[in-house]
Amino acid sequence: MKTIVLGAALAAFATAASAHVTLETREAPVGASYKAVFKTPHGCKGAPTNVVRVKIPEGVIGVKPMPKPGWKLETVTGKYARAYPYYHGVTLTEGVTEVIWSGGELPDAFYDEFVLQGFLTKDLNTEAPLYFPVVQECPGGAAARWIEIPAAGASASELEAPAPALKLLPAR
Template sequence: MNKYLLSAGAFFIGTSAAFAHITLETQEAPVGSTYKAVLRVPHGCEGKATTAVRVQIPEGAISVKPMPKPGWTLQTKKGRYEKSYQLYGEAVTSGVKEVDWSGGSLPDEFYDEFVFRGTLAADLPAGETLYFPVVQECEGAAERWIEIPAAGQDEDALENPAPGLKLLPKK
């Protein structure tokens, strides 16, 4: 009986590690819509407290506005988009390319969320996945959730997958 319990325990430890990365709370949204991204941070790095979360905003996610977080410093890095997008009848050519929350402390034994919202450009390809690479910094360590699967590669095969958002057809 004990060997079965050990096997079951090993299974759950193995599967929890696979699901212990930063993810998006809502993992699908229609193109052309406003999207509220909630990054779920389930743990620190190697038992150490999280002190910074940086997310790269992919092309096609425009007009991004992050939510301030008490106890954390919020900064954005802006830049030009690869092309011009239409938003409320106006051409948009630049905006937030990265959001950084830093200076806080999220102990390893606690969970938290980091939030921003933006618009998913109407010309993004429905059926594909948009990835938001995240770097999680901790006291003397870091986790880089930045891997994007190659064409035909299963996301579950990645060790440090970037959070992904499946793009649905426009409503």
């Protein structure tokens, strides 16, 4: 009996621990391209996900999202807080600030991946994680908001709905 209870408790913990949107590759060097694969493990409390929104953090430039069959792809663009050097002597002052996949359907019983590519500028702080807030929207107005960012010195493991985090490594 103890084995069954322990097994059920471990399964519940594993489900809760993996129940949020995460990045497939969780560390990358600054001053380089990065392919962000957002692993989305479920819908909203039984309802399918039909919109996924990813907020692009400052210092991630040149973002290009990957289209998904059956989903509409939109980008929101805006000015960066400052000008950033990019490839081949080009300087970028604006670009994609949010990526939105909509109109598809990710049933609660399945998982999917949403992908974008960007460039991690050299001046990003390698002493702190970089967070990508993600919102999953579902029919009827339900949503799962993976947008919490821990205060300085705190751990994301203490949060109920942490934003996917990327550990930044020094430039190669």
